[in-house]
Amino acid sequence: MSDLPRETQLHSPSTSSLGLSLNSSSDSQPYADADPSILDINAVETALHTSVTNGLRSEEARARLEKYGRNELAGKPAVPAWKRFLVQFQDPLVYLLLVATIISFVAWVIERSTNPSGAEPLPFDCIVIVVILIVNAVLGFIQENRAEAAVEALSQMTAPHTTVLRDGRAVTINTAEVVPGDILILGEGDTVSADGRLLSAASLRVAEASLTGESLPVAKKTGTLESTKSLGDRTNMVFNGTAITQGTGRAIVTSTGMKTQVGKIADMLSQTKEDSTPLEREMDNVSKILGIAVVIIAAVVLAALWLLEGFHSIDDVIESLLLAVSLAVAAVPEGLATILTVVLALGVQRMAKHNAIVKKLSSVETLGSASVICSDKTGTLTRNEMTVETLITASGEVKVTGTGYVPVGVLVGLEGEEIETSSPIRREVVTALVAGSIANNGELRDEGEIIGDPTEVSLLVAARKVHAMDDYQSIERVAEIPFTSERKMQTVIARDKADADSLTAFAKGAPDILLEHCSYILVGDHVRAMTQGDRQDILAHVERLSNQAYRTLGQAYAPLHVARMQDIDGVRVDVSGRVEDIAEQADAIEHDYIWAGMVGIIDPPRTEVRDSIAEAHRAGIRTIMITGDHPLTAARIAADLGIIDEQQGDTRESVYGLERAENITGRALTALTGDELDAMSDDEFNAAVRHVSVYARVAPEHKMRIVKALQSHGNIVAMTGDGVNDAPAVKSADIGVAMGITGTEVTKQSAKMILADDNFSTIVEAVKEGRIIFENIRKFLRYLLSSNVGEVFTVFFGVVLAGVLGIKDPSSTGVTVPLLATQLLWINLLTDAAPALAMGVDGQTDDVMNRAPRKMSDRVIDAAMWCDIAFIGIIMAAVTLIGIDLYLPGGLFTDISAVNVNGASHDEQMVMARTMGFTILVFAQLFNALASRSATQSAFKNLFSNVWLWGAIALSVVLQLAVIYIPALNTAFGTTPLHPHQWFEALGLAALVLALSEVYKCVARLVVKRHR
Known part of the structure; x- marks a missing residue:
């Protein structure tokens, strides 16, 4: 077996699976009311019948989930179905219809008492209105249930997940399935x-802060x-x-669900009603x-009738009230709220697909x-399949x-x-890849599944391709100084189990x-001393690889002999392999490293992104691309994708003066770095944000500042993010977008x-x-x-x-409505x-992507749309x-002296006319x-593309x-x-409605074309 230069041989520990069960007969969770912080790890491990090295067995976890319940806070009690049904009637417009129904019923009662022979045997108007309101409520109830089911399905898709140790392996499970005794694997974010x-x-x-109010991370x-x-x-x-804002760790779960500290105070949280949206x-x-x-x-119509004709009898009053009923019924789009909810829910479902x-x-x-x-950039504009391509x-x-x-590949020279x-x-x-594989928190499984950062996993894949770890299987990690955005490097201390006194520090990070x-x-x-020439050569390679869109990572190592370790306070290695946090000792450990080499990692752009x-x-x-990568890497990918012009020069100096910034309107800079942003005044920053499309080496506060500046210019900003440091900017954006895989x-x-x-x-x-x-909502x-x-x-x-159109019988008094309620x-x-529902799921009729974005201040129903509505309504x-006039004597199109050959009365003629x-309506x-x-x-155009609409029309025709x-x-x-012949x-x-609408649209298109 070969050795690393100046390094002791390392090997990995063997582990055994433990089959432990929870013997408690109580349904209360262990430590739900006690304080495990005053017990040592072994006591907690024993009490919870778990294993800190293997976690719970899957069978035991299922049993505990059954025993202790899901890891969820108690939600609001379910609203009974009958209450949800009654909610369908809680609408001002429905109230108006109910009042109209009562008026109609009172009118029927009065008419029946004053003229029993002439009154209807049953209050058909009231019955039909009530039946239709109930049918509409039932439809709304069913549709809202479906909408809620759709939203619930989406919530399951977005349910949080947790990484735990089960059966000796790290697995990602639904957070609701975490049980007492699980071993949580915690990482930044x-x-x-x-x-x-x-x-x-x-x-x-x-x-x-959400629990204790402490503003700073603990x-x-x-x-x-x-x-x-x-x-x-x-x-x-x-x-x-x-x-978790920084670092890594593991913890034994002591309480879940309502037994957690946040669960104990959940009942004290007031239920706040969600704000309605602008559309609502x-x-x-x-x-x-x-x-x-x-x-x-x-009121105007009734007043006019009263002034012109007067109310001479109770019948006149009844007919006037029925007129009010007709107007109320005509104006109310009863299912508007329900249709809106369903259309939004169905649209969101389509987006989820x-x-x-x-x-x-x-x-x-x-x-x-x-x-x-x-x-x-990474994973969003690119494939997030990081690959070590050059070393x-x-x-x-x-x-x-x-x-x-x-992990299939070979090591080849530049000529192949x-x-x-x-x-x-x-x-x-091999030495460089060994260092990169040990200073690594990623995991590559046999089936190609990856756990952790894709960049870290790419090192593991490269190591497997060249069998770098074959001679170094017996290794054991004992401590870590984690990678942070400030440090830009990671160190892992490992040891050979056969020689506990021999430790080696392995490091990887940004080469510079x-x-x-x-x-x-x-x-x-x-191993020899590093010269200034070596450093310059390495930095030159970094620059060259970055220009070629490679992400570079350096690898190094250093033996930590016993004498050296004694000088480092805080590293205490025991037989269990546990050590205290050594991050504070980074300065004492991370020096005199041996440079092994560096890798160039490529994350190829997604082929479909350029078109998007x-x-x-x-x-x-x-x-706009905002990345932590090298500015030249960012610029190359941005140019490849069409975010910036690949042929343009570097005009960064132009943004440092407002007058000069005016001259670059419409041109994106090659890239601005976080340091350059820090050097700008607020005015210079705002001027740059108007034109710069690529930002590299930026910190979280830069992302937030960029978002705020864009919003101040009147933009509606969508911001993507995956790490915890992206969360503030994502939350501040108008549309915060999280990565579902790496987020x-x-x-x-x-x-x-x-x-x-x-x-x-x-x-x-x-x-x-x-x-x-x-657009479908509109x-x-x-x-x-308009209807x-x-x-x-x-x-x-x-x-x-009514008199002009022949609707009113000249021999009678009172009010005659053209259509019944x-x-x-x-x-x-x-x-x-x-x-309306069919139009809510309509496909694209207009080219929605060939127009400027809608401003949030724009009305859903604007002036042009109200004109359209009024035109069609008229x-x-x-x-x-x-x-109606065609079938009544005395109207505009008929002669009052015309004789009805069938001897029909005016009431019979009115039934036909109605x-x-x-x-027609x-x-x-x-x-x-x-x-x-x-x-x-x-x-x-695309007349038959919406089959649902044609189905709705066919159904309406059959029912009519x-x-x-x-x-x-x-x-x-x-x-x-x-x-x-009457159907013709x-x-x-x-059909005149459709024909005149076509004329109206044609004129509108000509007006728009003339103004362009």
């Missing part, structure tokens, strides 16, 4: 999923406390809901406007308005074949020749940083959207889907409101012009729900009233459904035929069968 006693801690710091140690202390001082404990507020506003408008119109998991329905509004996407040591440069995480085993450069490469800790360099089998960035640019969305739990909780595939293209697709959803709002306005205008003008309510039920009312108007609204699919494009031709429904709805007249008049 994780959210602690349960209360636990620390087993190990390396530079571990935990943000406990440093954690494993030592046993002498007495019970307050939660903020229990430094050997971690608590549910807190966040606008819908509430529309409902109020409609309600107020109906009341005003009804494309790997964009939106946590809240309200976020869909914001998605369609995004004007800037700030994205990390440089003292003897030269070699390549490793193969890509991704499959395979490197021999005896070659000195191979010895150097690691070089500062190196005094020697490995050349073949020998081009699509985003076409949609008026700016793409930490802290970032996922801060985000509004999670990418299940960590792919930038998914963001662009989500923005597109968000725009389509918003479609069905245009359709619903209801048409009904209101029909009733209003039908009453005001039950007919209007049937129209709403028939033509509102199904077609046309709809006109064709309906014309159809049936015609009723049918139904089909006018169905034609309107086709016209409303786009505000500008012809309805005949039933109302006209089934005798029982004739009585309930005041209809009579139509003859074939009805459909011809109804």
Whole structure:
């Protein structure tokens, strides 16, 4: 077996599986009310019947989950189904209909008491209104249940996960399945999923503000406390809901769910109502406007009738009240709120199928308005399949074949020749990969599954390809000084179990940083002092590889002999292999390292991202790369993807003066670094942010500052992130986007959207889907409101012009409405729900990505849309009233002296006329459904692309035929069968809505074209 130069042989420990069971007969969790912080690790381990080295067995974990329940806080009690059903009636517009129903019932009672022979045997108007309201409530109840189920399914997709030790292996499980006795594996960015006693801690710091109010992260140690202390001082404990901000550690779970510290205070938390979204507020506003408008119109009409004709009898009062009922029914889009919720839920489901998991329905509004996407590079713009491709040591440069995480490849020279085993450069490469594999927290499993940072895993893959670890299997890690964004390097202390006194420090990190800790360099089998020339050569290689878009990592090592270790306070290695936190001793350990070499790691751009960035640019969305990588690496990837122009020069000096910054409008800089940002004033920073599209070597505070600056310019910013340091910027952005694969739990909780595939293209697709959803909402709002306005205008003008249109019998007094309240309510039920829902799932009719992003200040229903609604409403009312007029003597199109050959009375003629108007209005609204699919494009473009809409139209037609031709429904709805020629007249008049809508759109397109 070969040896590392100046290093003792290392080997790995063997472990045995322990089969322990929990013998407690109590259902209360162990330590739920006690304080494990005052017990040593062995006592806690024994009491919980677990193993700190192997964790729980899977069978035991399942048994404990059954015994102690899921690791969840108690939620709000379920609302009974009957209460959720009654909620369907809690709407101002429904209240208006219920009042109208009561008025109609009172009118029937009065009419029956004053004129028993002339009154209806049953209050059909009231019955039909109540039945339709109940049917609508049932539909709403069913649809909202489905929407809730969809949201619940999404919440399961975004459920937090935790890494624990089970059966001797690290596994990732749903946080709700964590049980007492589990061994938590904690890392930077994780959210602690349960209360636990620390087993190990390396530079571990935990943000406990959510529990204790402590503003700064708390440093954690494993030592046993002498007495019970307050939660903020229990430094050997971690608590549910807190966040790991730095370092790594392991802990035994002592309490889960409501038995945790946060669970004990959960009942004291007040339930706050979630704020309504801008869209919901606008819908509430529309409902109020409609309600107020109906009341005003009804009051004006009733006042006019009273002044012009007067109320001469109780019948006049009854008829006037029924008019108010008709206006109320005509104005109310009863299912508006339910349809909106369902459309949003279905849209979010579609997004989830494309790997964009939106946590809240309200976020869909914001998605369609995004004007800037700030994205990390690694894993989002690139494949996140980090591959060690090139290695440089003292003897030269070699390549490793193969890509991704499959450890298949060989070591070859620059000309492709395979490197021999005896070659000195191979010895150097093996030593470098050994150092990189030991100073490593990643894990590569046989099936290609990776655990940890992809960059770290790439070193493990490269080591397997060249069999670097074959001679170094007997190793044991005993301590770690973790990588942090400030240190940019990691050191792991390992030992040979056969020689506990011989320790070796292995390190990896940014080459320029690691070089500062190196005094020697490995050349073949020998070690010599590092010269200034060596340092310059290494830095030159770093620069060259960075220009080629490689990520560089250096590897080094140093023997830590017994004499040296005695001088390092804090390193206490016992037989169990545990050591105290040595991060504070980094200066004493990390010096006189031996430089072994460095690797060039490539993360190839995703092939589909370039097209997605081009699509985003076409949609008026700016793409910005913010990365911690080298600026030249960032610029190269950005150029490859089309974020910046590859041919442009470096114009960074232009941003340091505001006047000069004006001259680079529209040009992105090569890259700005965090140091350069720090050197800028606020004005210079704001000027640079307007044009710079690539930022490299940035810190968390830079990301936050960039987001704030972009927002101050009026942008709607989407910000991606994965690490805990990204969480503040992600939370501050208008659309925080977390990585679903590599993202930490802290970032996922801060985000509004999670990418299940960590792919930038998914963001662009989500923005597109968000725009389509918003456009579909505008479609069905245009359709619903124009249809209801048409009904209101029909009733209003039908009453005001009753004498002109022949609606009113000249020999009678009082009010005659053109359509009955039950007919209007049937129209709403028939033509509102199904077609509106179908439009809510409509595909893209307009090119939504060929327009500028919508401003959040823009109204959902703008002035142009209100004009469209009014135009269609007027046309709809006109064709309906014309159809009624055609079948009544004394109207505009008939002569008052005309003789009815069948001897029909005016009431009988009125039934036929209403049936015609009723049918025309139904089909006018169905034609309107086709016209409303786009505000500008012809309805005949992609006419048959929405099969759901055609299905809804077919269903509406069948039900309308039933109302006209089934005798029982004739009585309930005041209809009579139509003859074939009457259908031609009805459909011809109804089709005018579509025809005139096409003319209106054509004129609108010409106006827009002329103004361009």
